[in-house]
Structure formats: C-alpha cells, structure tokens
Amino acid sequence: MRDFLPADKARRERVLAVIRERYRAHGFDEIETPVVEEYDRLHAGIGGDNEKLSYAILRRGLDADAIRAAADQPAGLSDLGLRYDLTVPLARFYASNRGQLPGVFRSIQIGPVWRAERPQKGRYRQFVQCDIDVIGDDSARAEAELVVASLDTIDALGLDGGTVRVNDRRALDWMLDSFGFAGPERPGVLITIDKLDKIGSQGIVAELRDRGATVAAVDAFEAFLRRPRTTEYHPYGERQIRAALPEGAPDDVIAHLVGLGEAVAAARPAADGADPVPLAFDPFLVRGMGYYTGTILELAHPSVDYSLGGGGRYDGMIGRFLGQDVPAVGFSIGFERIVDLVADRERDAASAVVLVHDADVPVAELLAHKAALLATGGVGRVRLEQRTKNLKALLERASADGYTTFASVRAGDAVGAVELRPLG
Structure with missing residues (x-):
C-alpha cells in the first residue's frame, strides 16, 4: 500500500479523467459500490485464487473467549471482507438494483481493491481497478463495445497501437x-x-x-x-x-x-x-x-511485454445472486500499469503559479494577489511560498509538483501587476 506525493496524485487523476471521459463517451455510466462485501459472497467460489488473498473483517462484538473458541475455524470470525475485485460487487449490485436499470446495462466502476499479495515489484496490496461491463446482452456486440471503448481510451492516453488477444472458454x-x-x-x-x-x-x-x-x-x-x-x-x-x-x-x-x-x-x-x-x-x-464462460480478452501493447488489461464473459455469476441467469461480460484496464507508461505531457492548460513572497508582505495583500491571478482565467492554481535563502531549491520543488511559472511579491506591489516568469 502506497502514499502518493502531490505530483504523482495529479498524474493519476489526469489519467483517470481521460479513462472516465472516453468510457462515458461510449455510453457507459459510472456506479459506486461499497469497499466492503459480505464474507460469504466474497468466498462463494467465483473469485478464483483471489479469494485466498482477501482481507477479512472480524465480526463486531467478539471477545477474547469467542476468538479462542473459533481459532480452528477462522472463517467463522468474519462476516465482512474488503473487496478483492470489482466484478463480484457488480454482480451483487445488479441483483439488488435490477429494477432501476436498463435492460442492457453498461457500467463503469473505478475504485481501490485489496489483496493480501506478497510485497514485490508490481504487486500491490491496494490498487485501483477501472472496469467496464455490459450486462444483459449475450451477443458479440457486447464484447465489441468493450474492445472498441478500451482501445479508444488507450489511444486517448497516447498509447495507440494496442491490440486485443481473443479466445473463448x-x-x-x-x-x-x-x-x-x-x-x-x-x-x-x-x-x-x-x-x-x-x-x-x-x-x-x-x-x-x-x-x-x-x-x-x-x-x-x-x-x-x-x-x-x-x-x-x-x-x-x-x-x-x-x-x-x-x-x-x-x-x-x-x-x-x-x-x-x-x-x-x-x-x-x-x-x-x-x-x-x-x-x-x-x-x-x-x-x-x-x-469466465465464453469470450476471453487481453489487451497488449508493443511497448511492453505484459498485458495492459483484460476481461471476459461471465454469464453464470449474476445468477448466483439473482436466481436466474443474466449474460454479462467485462473488461478491466490495468490502471497501475498504464499510469506508469503515459507520458507526463498533460500539464494543466492554464498555468500554475508560485507566488514567492517576502516575510513582511501582509496576508491581505498576498490573498489579493492570489485572487487577482485566479480571476484572469489563464491561471489554474496559485501557491504561496515564503522566500527562502535557497530560492533555486524552492523553485525546483515547485516545478516537480507541476507548477509552470512563478512571480516575486514584495510589500506594497500593485495587485494584478506581478511579473510571471517560467520555471526551469
């Protein structure tokens, strides 16, 4: 599980914004499900090896005697667990809300999942999944919509040239x-x-x-x-x-x-x-x-020797919760892999300004300068930084955080008249 510094977080959000925009353009609607599901649902034999990696949550109200009594049956200590993927929650979501959804439902689901992986390069215990699914359509059109939307999305991220390997269970x-x-x-x-x-x-x-x-x-x-x-x-x-x-x-x-x-x-x-x-x-x-019960999909790109996503048809899963079979197929973009490949070329269209000010500049003047810059429409964000002896280090840090320009402010400077200069 990782922390993300401001520049990393901004990069991830830019990639997520592209993914959301392109998937929505293809007619998919975003939903949200809880990060917690019932333990029995997560261990119903439909999650494969991921079930072995799930995090369980102890039942409320257990005392030490109850825990010792159930030590040889750890599953009896838990009634909830953290989701290990987004497909099992989607199946439960559809079964619970079917009456309020269209006959063919196209969903986007983006969020963190948790697996008790052994820590190693590329294996995270918390990571983001980006799923799209089509529920209620058993024709090849459903798979085609997933493939076209996903290829369009990686094209928009600058990773054009992707191909999809296809098989059928x-x-x-x-x-x-x-x-x-x-x-x-x-x-x-x-x-x-x-x-x-x-x-x-x-x-x-x-x-x-x-x-x-x-x-x-x-x-x-x-x-x-x-x-x-x-x-x-x-x-x-x-x-x-x-x-x-x-x-x-x-x-x-x-x-x-x-x-x-x-x-x-x-x-x-x-x-x-x-x-x-x-x-x-x-x-x-x-x-x-x-x-998987039918089509199997895997996204490949010539720049890497590993897949950037995949999915398949799982017609039998929703019936486990609904009591009747419903055709379903899904695709998951490998966000954690893709975010490392996308060139960091997406600086904000509007400039990001660091206002470097002397210690004696009144707060009211600083906030007035900040408000005036933001009001121009050409500035996306403004950060106040008090001048330090090592100005070069301050500006380098600001550049690493995504700021593009800076200005120096002294007490009494006219509001709206500061000179913007490029960083770097």
Whole structure:
C-alpha cells in the first residue's frame, strides 16, 4: 500500500479523467459500490485464487473467549471482507438494483481493491481497478463495445497501437475434450497451458507429464503443437480462428468470435498498411478468472511485454445472486500499469503559479494577489511560498509538483501587476 506525493496524485487523476471521459463517451455510466462485501459472497467460489488473498473483517462484538473458541475455524470470525475485485460487487449490485436499470446495462466502476499479495515489484496490496461491463446482452456486440471503448481510451492516453488477444472458454473446453483430458484434471491443465508464453511448448508438455495428466491426451496435445503450419498470413476472422484450432471446432463459438471481429472492424477503420482489425485469436489464452464462460480478452501493447488489461464473459455469476441467469461480460484496464507508461505531457492548460513572497508582505495583500491571478482565467492554481535563502531549491520543488511559472511579491506591489516568469 502506497502514499502518493502531490505530483504523482495529479498524474493519476489526469489519467483517470481521460479513462472516465472516453468510457462515458461510449455510453457507459459510472456506479459506486461499497469497499466492503459480505464474507460469504466474497468466498462463494467465483473469485478464483483471489479469494485466498482477501482481507477479512472480524465480526463486531467478539471477545477474547469467542476468538479462542473459533481459532480452528477462522472463517467463522468474519462476516465482512474488503473487496478483492470489482466484478463480484457488480454482480451483487445488479441483483439488488435490477429494477432501476436498463435492460442492457453498461457500467463503469473505478475504485481501490485489496489483496493480501506478497510485497514485490508490481504487486500491490491496494490498487485501483477501472472496469467496464455490459450486462444483459449475450451477443458479440457486447464484447465489441468493450474492445472498441478500451482501445479508444488507450489511444486517448497516447498509447495507440494496442491490440486485443481473443479466445473463448468454450473453445478451450472443446479443445481439451478433443485431446482427451478428463474433466477433473482440466483446471490444472489450464494452469499449465497459461504458462505457454513463459516456458514454451516443450515446457508445457513436460509439465503436463509431470502433473500426471492423461498420457494419451498429452500425446495428442503435443502432436497438435507440432503440426505443420502454413506461413500464409490471415487477418483476424474465420480462417485465422479455424487454422489455430483442431478440426471440427464448434461453429457457434467460431461465429461468435467472427462477429466480434466484424463489429470491431466496422467501428475502427484500419489505417493504411495496418491490420484490418486490431484483434488476434490465441487458442491458448486462458487468464486466471475461473468464472469466465465464453469470450476471453487481453489487451497488449508493443511497448511492453505484459498485458495492459483484460476481461471476459461471465454469464453464470449474476445468477448466483439473482436466481436466474443474466449474460454479462467485462473488461478491466490495468490502471497501475498504464499510469506508469503515459507520458507526463498533460500539464494543466492554464498555468500554475508560485507566488514567492517576502516575510513582511501582509496576508491581505498576498490573498489579493492570489485572487487577482485566479480571476484572469489563464491561471489554474496559485501557491504561496515564503522566500527562502535557497530560492533555486524552492523553485525546483515547485516545478516537480507541476507548477509552470512563478512571480516575486514584495510589500506594497500593485495587485494584478506581478511579473510571471517560467520555471526551469
């Protein structure tokens, strides 16, 4: 969990403002949910490994004897917990407020989440998530809206050139079934397949054998990985998808994925020489969320070798709270990763002024100078700083905090007549 200095906080807020503005432009409406949810809801088996990282809150009124009595059953000590993502709270929110929401609900949810991670670079125990979701639409249009809005957003942040890797959990399940992997072993097989980018095909096969996976299934999978492949380029579409899967893949799944590509292509016309659609089918894209039931999405950018966001379809989750199935799909931008990539070029359009004043300038004069600058409309903010012996250090600190100009004020100076000079 981190503190943020003023310059860092301002940078984060600028990025968040762009994200909010672009998502709202695409028809998504922002909601807010509590940071606390019921313990049983957070541990209902729909959050995957994140459930193991959740922070629990002790029930009120517990005394030492009650705590000792329940020491072997720690779950019994808690009735609430800090949210570890924004998807489980959204499902509960929709189930609670469905009557006041449109038939197809497009939501934005931005806020902190908490996970008991081991502290290390890039792993935070408190971090911000930026989610958009479409609830109530089972067509490829919903995924396309998420993809187009998210690509538009990173473009607006100066990270144009992003692409989205696409898969479908139904295609994955069908593929594992066609190879012969038994149902109980599939979760472990998926965990191994998800490492393909890190350890390669030989490493995947070796790990599957070490796991004791069905020998014939591993042999079939290995043969598929070693199959001859054409070097002919196919843009995202039916030919690319079918070429990446074993023969006989389900037509309805392929049709859904093709429809996604057609919708994205219509919304984002390709530039000269660019791919017709910024999508790539990856039959081994897994992602870690066990609640995905269909499309799986992951945002990539050529400047980094890690994903900048991802999501998928989770049609079965809301039914856990509502008692009836409701189609849903979501996408989460990796805010903590993106904020470090965005060039710090977004200085305020209006200048930020440091008024450096002598110690003997009356407070009334200082506030009058400040008010006069703010009233011009060309100044966004003004900070008062008493002159120090090391003026250079004072101005360097102000520049680091985002201030662009400064002025010196002495007692008796005419209000509105101070000379502004650039910092740096």
